[in-house]
Amino acid sequence: MGLTEENQQLQNALISAAHLLRWSLANLLKEANSLADSGKHAEAQALIELSANYQESESSLLTYASEVRDGLISKTSAA
Numbered sequence: 001m002g003l004t005e006e007n008q009q010l011q012n013a014l015i016s017a018a019h020l021l022r023w024s025l026a027n028l029l030k031e032a033n034s035l036a037d038s039g040k041h042a043e044a045q046a047l048i049e050l051s052a053n054y055q056e057s058e059s060s061l062l063t064y065a066s067e068v069r070d071g072l073i074s075k076t077s078a079a
């Protein structure tokens with residue numbers, strides 16, 4: 001049994017959002033490294049801590065996408 005079009009769109013949107021977070025995370029970590037290299041360790045640490053939130057959010061979005069795929073979460077039409 002395949003996904004409905006609405007659920008396929010939902011799954012794709014969740015995966016896309018997760019990939020955007022991963023891309024943003026890579027940029028954050030690159031900036032954190034640059035800050036650390038220039039001696040701005042407090043600012044670098046703040047970005048590293050923020051990146052943990054990005055990682056958790058990415059993981060959650062991918063889990064939700066899997067749950068959509070498995071039929072545990074579904075999108076319903078607005079009445």
